[in-house]
Amino acid sequence: MNDVKDMLAAALDRGPDPGQPVNPAADLARGRRLLRRRRLAGLAGAAGGAAAAAGIVTVVLTAGPAGPHPAPSSQHTSRPAGPVVTLRPRQGSAELVSYRGYQAPGYQVSEVPRGWVVQGSNAFALTVAPRDDPDKFVSSFVGKIAVMLLSRDEPVPSGQPNVMVAGRPGFLRQGDGAGVLKYQAASGQWVDIQFPARLGWHRAQFIRFAEGVTVLPSAQQGRG
Amino acid sequence: MTRSPRDEEFSAFVTERRVALLRTACLLTAGDQHLAEDLVQTALARMYVAWPKVRRSESADAYARRVLVNAYIDEVRRPRWRREQTVSDPPDRPDAGPPDGWPDAVDGEVIRAALAELPKRMRAAVVLRHWLDLSVEETASLLDCSEGTVKSQTAKGIARLRSLLGGGAAVTSRTGPARSVLPAEGT
Numbered sequence: 001m002n003d004v005k006d007m008l009a010a011a012l013d014r015g016p017d018p019g020q021p022v023n024p025a026a027d028l029a030r031g032r033r034l035l036r037r038r039r040l041a042g043l044a045g046a047a048g049g050a051a052a053a054a055g056i057v058t059v060v061l062t063a064g065p066a067g068p069h070p071a072p073s074s075q076h077t078s079r080p081a082g083p084v085v086t087l088r089p090r091q092g093s094a095e096l097v098s099y100r101g102y103q104a105p106g107y108q109v110s111e112v113p114r115g116w117v118v119q120g121s122n123a124f125a126l127t128v129a130p131r132d133d134p135d136k137f138v139s140s141f142v143g144k145i146a147v148m149l150l151s152r153d154e155p156v157p158s159g160q161p162n163v164m165v166a167g168r169p170g171f172l173r174q175g176d177g178a179g180v181l182k183y184q185a186a187s188g189q190w191v192d193i194q195f196p197a198r199l200g201w202h203r204a205q206f207i208r209f210a211e212g213v214t215v216l217p218s219a220q221q222g223r224g
Numbered sequence: 225m226t227r228s229p230r231d232e233e234f235s236a237f238v239t240e241r242r243v244a245l246l247r248t249a250c251l252l253t254a255g256d257q258h259l260a261e262d263l264v265q266t267a268l269a270r271m272y273v274a275w276p277k278v279r280r281s282e283s284a285d286a287y288a289r290r291v292l293v294n295a296y297i298d299e300v301r302r303p304r305w306r307r308e309q310t311v312s313d314p315p316d317r318p319d320a321g322p323p324d325g326w327p328d329a330v331d332g333e334v335i336r337a338a339l340a341e342l343p344k345r346m347r348a349a350v351v352l353r354h355w356l357d358l359s360v361e362e363t364a365s366l367l368d369c370s371e372g373t374v375k376s377q378t379a380k381g382i383a384r385l386r387s388l389l390g391g392g393a394a395v396t397s398r399t400g401p402a403r404s405v406l407p408a409e410g411t
Contacts, residue, residue, distance in 0.1 A: 004354040004382065007389075008251055011339060013332035015250040015257065016243050024238035028231060030265060031272025038273055153343045175298060 093200030096208055106219040107147050110212035113199060116145075124148055124222035143196045147213055149221045150182060150190035157182050157190070163203065165210045172206060179206045185215045230275045237284055238268060245292055251351045252296045252344075255336030263299060267292040289356065293366045296348065338388035342381050349374050350381040 094113030103109070104121035112118070112128050119127045120138040125148035127138050135142060150156065161169035163181070170183030179195040193210055195201060201209075227235075245267065249260035270291050271278055281287045339347055345367060352363040353374070363378075364371045 004350075005357075007335060007385070008351065008355045011255060011332050011335040012247055012250055015255070015260075016246045018243055018247070020243060022239045022242045024235040024242070027238045027242070027265065027268045028235055028272070030269040031234060032231075034269040035273045173298075178298075 093202075093205070094198075096205060099212075106216055108214040108216065109147070109209075110214075111209060113145075119144065123218075123220045141194065143198060145196065145199075145209070146194045148192050149215070149219055150192045152221045154192075163207055165207055170207070170210070172203060174203070174206075179203075181206050181210055183210060185213075187215055189215055189219075191215060230272070233279070234272050234275055237271075237278075237288075241285065241288060242268070245288055248289070248351065248355060249292060249296070251339065251355055252293075252348055254340035254342075254347065255332075259299070263292060263295045266295045266299075270295070289352075289358075290366055293348065293352070297345075297367070334389065338385050341388055342384055345369075346377045346381040346384075349377040350385070353378050354382075 094116070096111045097114045099109055099112040099118070101117050104118050104126050106121045106123070107126045109118060109126075109128065113130075115130055116128050117131050119129045119133070119136065121127070122138055125139070125141070125146050127141060128145040128147070129135070129143070133144070135144075157171040159171075161171055161183075163170040163172045163183070165181070165183040166186070168184045168186070170181055172182075173180045178197040179201065181193045181195070183191055185191050191210070191213065193206075193213070195206055195209075199205070242264065246260055246264050249263045249267075250257060253259040253263070267288065271288060274287075274291075278284050278287050339350075342350065348367060349363060352358045352366060353360070358366070360371045360374050363374045367374065369377075
C-alpha cells in the first residue's frame with residue numbers, strides 16, 4: 001500500500017509543493033460570488049413560486065377526451081385531476097424551438113434552444129451552440145450541448161431510471177443548472193447528452209430535447 | 225470589505241488545506257494541473273456556499289474530499305472538460321520493453337501517463353484508497369458505488385498500472401533512493 005503511495009507521490013514531482021504559501025483571497029472572492037448568485041437565484045425562484053401560487057400555472061389539456069365539464073385552461077388548484085401540469089420554463093431559460101437548419105453526420109436534432117444551431121460533429125459527438133458562439137471547434141464542449149453515444153469505457157447506467165425519454169429509461173443528473181442525461185435510444189444504444197448551465201433548463205426541457213434526437217448509423221462510440 | 229466569521233474560517237481552511245486538495249486533484253486528473261486547479265476552485269467555492277454545513281460536519285477535510293470528488297465526477301461526465309479528444313481507440317503506447325528490460329526508475333511523467341490510461345473512476349478509486357488512505361466503505365460512499373466495485377476497480381487499477389509501468393518498475397523518490405513501486409499481485 002505504501003509503495004503505491006510513493007508511486008503516486010512521484011507523479012506529483014511537478015505538482016504543487018506541499019510547503020508552498022497559499023493566499024486565500026481569490027478562493028474567498030469566488031466563494032462570495034457563487035453565494036451571491038445562489039442567493040439571487042433563490043430570490044428569483046421564490047418570486048417564480050409566488051407567481052405560480054397566484055395561479056400562473058399552465059395546464060396542458062392532454063388528458064384524453066373531455067368530459068361533460070371540460071377542465072379549464074388554467075386553474076388555481078395545485079393538484080389538478082387529470083390534466084398534465086407543466087411549469088413554465090425558468091425565467092430567462094432558453095426556449096426550445098423547431099430546427100430546420102444544417103444537420104451534421106451521426107445525429108439529427110429536431111429542436112434546439114432559440115438562436116442555437118447544430119455546430120457540427122466529429123465521428124463521436126455532435127455539438128449544438130449559439131449561432132454566434134466564438135468557439136467553433138466541434139470537439140470543444142464548453143457552454144454547448146454535446147450529444148454522443150455512451151463512452152465505451154463507461155458502464156451502461158444501472159439502477160432505477162429517474163426519467164423516461166420517449167418511453168425508454170433514462171438517468172438525469174442535474175447540478176448548478178447543468179445537466180447530464182443518459183438514456184437508451186430506440187436503437188438500443190445509450191446516448192449521453194450534456195447540457196450547459198447557461199440554458200437554465202429543468203428536467204422537462206432536457207427530456208424534450210433528447211426526444212428530438214435521432215441517432216444515425218454513422219454515430220460511433222468514443223472512449224474516455 | 226468586512227470579513228465575516230464565515231470568511232475568516234474559510235480563509236483559514238484554504239490556507240491550510242488548499243495545497244493538499246490540489247495535490248489530490250492532480251492525481252485524479254493524472255497530472256492535468258489546469259483541470260486540477262479548476263476542480264479545486266469549484267470545490268472551494270461550493271464549500272464557501274455550504275460553510276454552515278461544513279461547520280456542522282464532523283470533519284472539514286472529509287467534507288472537502290467529498291466536494292472535490294463530486295466536482296471531479298461532474299467534470300469527467302462532461303466531455304467538454306476533457307482536454308483530449310474522444311477517439312475510437314487509444315493510440316498505441318510505446319512498448320514497455322521485455323520483462324528483463326524494465327526500467328530501474330520511473331519518473332513522474334511516466335507515472336502520470338500511466339494514470340491517464342486508467343478509466344476515470346478506476347483512477348479515482350486508486351487515488352482515494354492509496355493516496356488518501358480512505359477505507360473501502362468511505363471510497364464507495366464518495367464514488368457512489370458498491371464496496372465490491374471499489375475493491376475490483378482498485379485491484380484492476382493497480383494491476384493496470386503495474387502492467388503499464390513494466391511490472392517490477394521502481395520509482396525514483398525525491399526524498400530517497402529508488403524502490404519498488406507496486407505490491408505483488410494479491411497483496
